[in-house]
Amino acid sequence: MSRIVGIDLGTTNSLVAYVDERTGLPVVIPDRDGRRLLPSIVGFTPDGVLVGEAARRQLARRPADTVYSVKRLMGRGWEDVKDELRYFPFRVLPGEGVVRLAVGGREVTPPEVSAIVLRTLKERAETHFGEPVEKAVVTVPAYFNDSQRQATKDAGRIAGLDVVRIVNEPTAASLAYGLHRLGQGVIAVYDLGGGTFDISILRVKDGIFEVLATNGDTHLGGDDFDRVLMLWLLEDVQARHHRELDRDCVELARDGEAMQELRLAAEAAKIRLSTEERTTLTLPLAGFTYHRAITRAEIERLLEPLVSRTLGPCRQALADAGLTPSDIDQVVLVGGSTRVPLVRRRVQELFGKAPHSQLNPDEVVALGAAVQAQILAGGIKDMLLLDVTPLSLGIETLGGIVSILIPRNTTIPTSAREMFTTSVDGQTVVDMHVVQGERELARDNRSLARFELRGIDPMPAGMPKIEVTFLIDANGILQVQAREQRTGKAASIEVKPTYGLSDADVERMVEESFAYAEADVEARLLIEVRNEADTVLTHVERAFRQAGALLGAEERKAIEAAVAALRRARAGDDRDAIRERTSELNHATEHLAEMMMEAALKGALDTKRADEIMGRGSSREQ
Ligand code: AMP
Numbered sequence: 001m002s003r004i005v006g007i008d009l010g011t012t013n014s015l016v017a018y019v020d021e022r023t024g025l026p027v028v029i030p031d032r033d034g035r036r037l038l039p040s041i042v043g044f045t046p047d048g049v050l051v052g053e054a055a056r057r058q059l060a061r062r063p064a065d066t067v068y069s070v071k072r073l074m075g076r077g078w079e080d081v082k083d084e085l086r087y088f089p090f091r092v093l094p095g096e097g098v099v100r101l102a103v104g105g106r107e108v109t110p111p112e113v114s115a116i117v118l119r120t121l122k123e124r125a126e127t128h129f130g131e132p133v134e135k136a137v138v139t140v141p142a143y144f145n146d147s148q149r150q151a152t153k154d155a156g157r158i159a160g161l162d163v164v165r166i167v168n169e170p171t172a173a174s175l176a177y178g179l180h181r182l183g184q185g186v187i188a189v190y191d192l193g194g195g196t197f198d199i200s201i202l203r204v205k206d207g208i209f210e211v212l213a214t215n216g217d218t219h220l221g222g223d224d225f226d227r228v229l230m231l232w233l234l235e236d237v238q239a240r241h242h243r244e245l246d247r248d249c250v251e252l253a254r255d256g257e258a259m260q261e262l263r264l265a266a267e268a269a270k271i272r273l274s275t276e277e278r279t280t281l282t283l284p285l286a287g288f289t290y291h292r293a294i295t296r297a298e299i300e301r302l303l304e305p306l307v308s309r310t311l312g313p314c315r316q317a318l319a320d321a322g323l324t325p326s327d328i329d330q331v332v333l334v335g336g337s338t339r340v341p342l343v344r345r346r347v348q349e350l351f352g353k354a355p356h357s358q359l360n361p362d363e364v365v366a367l368g369a370a371v372q373a374q375i376l377a378g379g380i381k382d383m384l385l386l387d388v389t390p391l392s393l394g395i396e397t398l399g400g401i402v403s404i405l406i407p408r409n410t411t412i413p414t415s416a417r418e419m420f421t422t423s424v425d426g427q428t429v430v431d432m433h434v435v436q437g438e439r440e441l442a443r444d445n446r447s448l449a450r451f452e453l454r455g456i457d458p459m460p461a462g463m464p465k466i467e468v469t470f471l472i473d474a475n476g477i478l479q480v481q482a483r484e485q486r487t488g489k490a491a492s493i494e495v496k497p498t499y500g501l502s503d504a505d506v507e508r509m510v511e512e513s514f515a516y517a518e519a520d521v522e523a524r525l526l527i528e529v530r531n532e533a534d535t536v537l538t539h540v541e542r543a544f545r546q547a548g549a550l551l552g553a554e555e556r557k558a559i560e561a562a563v564a565a566l567r568r569a570r571a572g573d574d575r576d577a578i579r580e581r582t583s584e585l586n587h588a589t590e591h592l593a594e595m596m597m598e599a600a601l602k603g604a605l606d607t608k609r610a611d612e613i614m615g616r617g618s619s620r621e622q
């Protein structure tokens with residue numbers, strides 16, 4: 001059993017944890033100096049790369065070469081992030097695809113920067129265990145899309161880590177509190193860190209977590225708490241000492257050395273006021289030392305508007321999940337800023353119950369990642385899968401067969417894409433039927449949605465290229481899009497596959513798929529050979545219409561006989577017979593096919609099916 005560690009790759013700080021075999025409890029691995037949090041900061045200097053605390057120290061001196069908050073850029077393109085760039089003192093380069101950074105005289109991608117943080121954590125773990133560590137569970141926000149998750153996996157790969165599972169941060173936090181052991185319940189995970197706020201509503205049932213809704217504010221956190229306190233202090237300095245400091249420096253987070261001092265003093269005072277009623281802030285300014293006593297009540301007045309701003313997204317997430325505060329069974333706090341007593345009070349008031357706060361809120365996500373790692377390594381039994389599709393999702397294709405795009409137990413969010421085509425000449429409308437389940441035939445599965453793709457240019461059967469995309473977001477919403485590539489005509493629909501689906505349904509559907517497996521496969525194979533026969537018949541008839549007159553009488557007769565033989569076989573259930581007659585017809589029309597090709601109609605007789613054929617026998621012809 002190879003060791004798997006759990007990693008919280010955070011916007012501000014990152015951590016690595018594992019489950020101690022002796023106690024069965026997850027623990028954070030400290031560095032040699034006993035520090036548990038690794039600031040997610042990477043500094044590029046002429047002498048090399050600095051990580052963590054060392055990089056943080058050079059932030060004020062070399063802002064353009066020090067990368068922080070790179071998580072905000074992971075898997076994103078220029079268009080996604082251009083409005084955020086004012087927050088970054090380092091250069092982000094415009095261009096196609098994912099963004100690149102220009103730092104320390106070179107270009108790097110966000111996954112490369114994250115990989116430096118991950119490698120540091122990997123080495124930390126290796127020092128601790130005295131052996132190589134090659135596998136990790138890494139957490140991401142629940143709202144991360146596919147490309148952001150992929151970028152996180154890429155970062156792991158660059159760091160020499162096999163990312164065996166990506167886990168949602170709120171799911172990890174719930175695991176750390178053992179909430180997977182709840183039979184069932186609804187959990188609100190309130191995550192207020194240094195720079196971001198996330199609220200996630202999860203449902204847990206028999207060890208499976210489902211994200212019901214997420215919301216938040218990507219620019220709200222402890223840094224804003226520090227900023228309001230700094231502004232207040234600046235006013236105080238001005239009022240009492242008639243000294244003016246540059247306000248813009250605070251507003252724009254541009255750190256001069258003096259501002260850096262002020263920021264650190266403000267943050268330290270804020271942190272003390274989480275446990276003390278009153279504290280004194282001391283700040284050496286040019287020529288004198290500034291002292292100021294500040295009370296809990298004073299800081300709470302300053303923080304109140306910011307804390308209130310987190311409550312709107314909480315209410316919205318509840319509404320999106322179709323729930324009210326009283327439906328929430330458990331509340332979990334994540335992020336250093338949830339140590340602020342005012343935050344705890346407001347959260348408790350909103351949800352009407354005391355939040356879980358026994359674990360260190362900075363560590364809870366990493367601890368949960370370690371629990372997930374232990375589950376995957378086989379150390380914790382009777383635990384299942386997390387954030388997965390309970391049943392396969394696909395569309396109905398010709399003859400009523402299901403073509404699966406997203407198999408059951410795929411971790412969400414996820415996406416899949418496949419090409420289809422038409423079955424009838426001149427077909428301008430395609431029926432899309434989205435189904436859910438494990439059976440081979442659409443009629444035995446759960447019908448989720450139907451829609452039509454209209455306005456396809458009339459073309460011979462098999463010519464249109466219809467791209468079907470399935471996309472499941474973190475909230476479990478499935479979006480299906482069908483797009484004909486030549487005309488660009490597209491249609492789409494959104495459904496919630498788990499809506500109205502009970503655990504018993506899932507169990508029954510999976511069991512039935514086993515019980516009927518053999519019969520289903522037989523039925524599917526028969527339909528497939530019939531489809532193949534139909535395709536060949538359609539193509540032969542079309543070719544016959546176009547070029548039949550050019551054939552000799554004998555050849556025409558042979559082809560007609562082969563067509564008749566195939567039609568007879570197709571009416572029966574003998575798969576081998578249908579297959580043989582199809583291949584005989586193919587053989588009889590070889591010369592016809594050659595002629596068609598010469599006539600520059602290449603491809604019209606090519607019965608090799610590159611694409612699957614969509615639409616049932618009832619595919620519309622117009
Ligand atoms: P995180 O991103 O979860 O590591 O959270 C970091 C944020 O939590 C920073 O803004 C810290 O100032 C803040 N923080 C850490 N400890 C405390 C505390 N005891 N009281 C208030 N804020 C804190």
